[in-house]
Amino acid sequence: MIVDSFLSLASEKDFNNITVxxxxxxxxxxxxxxxxxxxDKFDLLHSTITNTFTDKLKKRLNDHDGFNEKVIANIFSSHV
Structure with missing residues (x-):
């Protein structure tokens, strides 16, 4: 609920203009x-980014049969 509201606001205005x-x-x-x-809102931003990245990373790892250096490099290069 908090994260969803934050993401909705972030699509409407700049982060610096969003208040608690x-x-x-x-x-x-x-x-x-x-x-x-x-x-604070910075902690919320950090948590949102971390959780989003972690979720995407887990999904990408589950989509691959093996966990190797090439898979890791592809994951990071697509999210950086």
Whole structure:
């Protein structure tokens, strides 16, 4: 819910213009709930990027029969 609201806002405006208040209003949660999960909007951004990358990495690894240097290089080159 928080991440989805953040991503929705990120498609509408620049990250620097997104506030925690914007995120909590979009997610219909209070600020305490936001801060129970994240330190600030930068922590939310970091978490979102990390989780997205990890999910894509797991999917790509599952799509390959073997785990080798070429597979790893292809994964990283396609996401950098």
């Amino acid at each position: 208040r914007d995120i909590t209003e979009k997610a219909t949660i209070n600020r305490a709930t936001f801060y129970a999960h994240f330190d």
